[in-house]
Amino acid sequence: MKFFIINSFRTMVYVAYIAIIVAGIGMGYYNGFVEEISSAELALGVGGTAGQVLTLVMFTLAGWIAASLVCGLIVTLLDIRDDINDRLPDARRDD
Numbered sequence: 001m002k003f004f005i006i007n008s009f010r011t012m013v014y015v016a017y018i019a020i021i022v023a024g025i026g027m028g029y030y031n032g033f034v035e036e037i038s039s040a041e042l043a044l045g046v047g048g049t050a051g052q053v054l055t056l057v058m059f060t061l062a063g064w065i066a067a068s069l070v071c072g073l074i075v076t077l078l079d080i081r082d083d084i085n086d087r088l089p090d091a092r093r094d095d
Helices: 002-031 033-040 048-092
Strands: none
Touching: 002 048
């Protein structure tokens, strides 16, 4: 049973990692946010297809960074919980 629980946590992290990256790509495709900023405020003059590519690249990178942070936090918290559960029987033992 422990095998299935451990692998289900691993699967949860893999699915969350991919889902966050895909969400970042979707937001980049939908928004066009970087295209507006690069044209207006940074005066790069990037528009059209180049602006859309830049938008997708920036949101993909942002999704990758966010996924790394979120999934790293999930793994860290699960590891801390596992360590606490491993030490719990020692605390209950009365010598």
